[in-house]
Amino acid sequence: MLRFQDGDREAFEELIRRNTHKVHALVYRFLGDPQQVEDLTQEVFLRVYRTVRSYKPRAKFSTWLYRIVANLCFNVLRSRKKGRPVSLETIAGEDGESYHREVEDEHSDGPGAGLDEQELQQVIAEAIEQLPENQRIAIVLNKFENKSYEEISEVLRCSTMAVKSLLSRARGNLRDALGRYIRPD
Amino acid sequence: MTEPQLTQHELEDLSAWMDRELTGESADRVAHKVRTDPAWQRELRRLESVDRALDHWTVPSAPDGLAERIVQASRRQRGPASPVLSWVRWVVPPAAAAAVLLVGMLVGPFAAPPKPSPGPSQVSSARPGSPSQPPPAAVDKLVAENLDFFEQYDVVSNLDLLEAIGRQERSPQGS
Numbered sequence: 001m002l003r004f005q006d007g008d009r010e011a012f013e014e015l016i017r018r019n020t021h022k023v024h025a026l027v028y029r030f031l032g033d034p035q036q037v038e039d040l041t042q043e044v045f046l047r048v049y050r051t052v053r054s055y056k057p058r059a060k061f062s063t064w065l066y067r068i069v070a071n072l073c074f075n076v077l078r079s080r081k082k083g084r085p086v087s088l089e090t091i092a093g094e095d096g097e098s099y100h101r102e103v104e105d106e107h108s109d110g111p112g113a114g115l116d117e118q119e120l121q122q123v124i125a126e127a128i129e130q131l132p133e134n135q136r137i138a139i140v141l142n143k144f145e146n147k148s149y150e151e152i153s154e155v156l157r158c159s160t161m162a163v164k165s166l167l168s169r170a171r172g173n174l175r176d177a178l179g180r181y182i183r184p185d
Numbered sequence: 186m187t188e189p190q191l192t193q194h195e196l197e198d199l200s201a202w203m204d205r206e207l208t209g210e211s212a213d214r215v216a217h218k219v220r221t222d223p224a225w226q227r228e229l230r231r232l233e234s235v236d237r238a239l240d241h242w243t244v245p246s247a248p249d250g251l252a253e254r255i256v257q258a259s260r261r262q263r264g265p266a267s268p269v270l271s272w273v274r275w276v277v278p279p280a281a282a283a284a285v286l287l288v289g290m291l292v293g294p295f296a297a298p299p300k301p302s303p304g305p306s307q308v309s310s311a312r313p314g315s316p317s318q319p320p321p322a323a324v325d326k327l328v329a330e331n332l333d334f335f336e337q338y339d340v341v342s343n344l345d346l347l348e349a350i351g352r353q354e355r356s357p358q359g360s
Binding site: 012013016017020021024025028029034038041042045046049050117120121124125128139142143144148149160164165167168171172174175178179181182183 | 196197236239243244247256258259
């Protein structure tokens with residue numbers, strides 16, 4: 001990144017090749033919509049290209065990159081939300097955020113109850129999609145990118161206490177949404 | 186009988202403990218609860234099962250050639266924006282507006298020579314709203330200089346006269 005800041009174009013192209021898969025996966029998890037993933041992955045790198053000179057080496061490059069990904073995905077998710085009717089089962093959380101709560105079926109056989117791997121993936125993807133954007137981004141960074149609360153707080157520009165709360169709420173919402181499909185050991 | 190539930194604060198601590206983000210006393214307290222309290226044990230099992238379920242969520246890998254397409258797209262881009270230029274873009278318009286304002290303030294007082302103070306007979310023509318209305322500061326000055334006159338001037342009893350003067354001023358041949 002520093003080489004690219006100094007005008008080394010090849011360094012930027014190397015950066016693209018190294019990070020495309022990571023950014024693609026991240027955008028996919030944030031958006032859950034394969035249609036937009038490629039375009040947005042490209043846009044992330046073009047944004048990096050355009051704003052390279054504002055990058056300060058004191059920030060980790062990955063954190064800076066994640067922040068660009070998160071900002072772009074926030075925009076897409078918000079514009080999507082504006083055009084989407086609110087589900088009747090969408091309820092307001094204590095913090096004013098809304099999330100989808102699956103009605104627990106006590107007669108269900110439990111986890112994976114008859115679900116094959118593909119169906120289970122679909123159920124999980126839908127549960128994640130129902131999370132408020134900041135919870136979704138926090139859980140993806142925590143669970144799939146192994147980011148610490150400190151790093152997540154830098155990406156989301158909030159305190160580590162807020163991250164702690166976001167992740168707890170995200171887990172609680174996922175527990176409610178997936179409760180009928182998964183069985184505690 | 187309903188199961189005892191953890192409070193939101195306790196859930197946050199449990200979640201952070203699972204992520205190994207608690208240290209010292211807080212971590213010890215949660216570890217103790219998890220060892221001894223059935224409600225904490227039950228909640229831990231539920232949250233762990235959520236975490237395990239998330240492991241099933243795989244994503245397709247990026248299509249072949251995507252990286253190269255992005256490289257090509259980046260080659261079509263103009264050079265990266267200079268932070269200095271973008272800074273200038275934001276600062277120039279307000280700075281220009283401020284400069285124009287400053288010049289106006291400096292040049293304004295010299296643009297027209299100061300008029301001599303009008304006498305009491307001219308006061309009625311200085312009514313606010315008339316076509317020859319002087320700026321508010323000049324009106325204040327006029328009033329201050331003719332305070333004796335204004336103290337005794339009875340606007341109500343002279344209303345007809347003032348309105349007639351006003352009508353004359355508004356007419357095409359008013360002045």
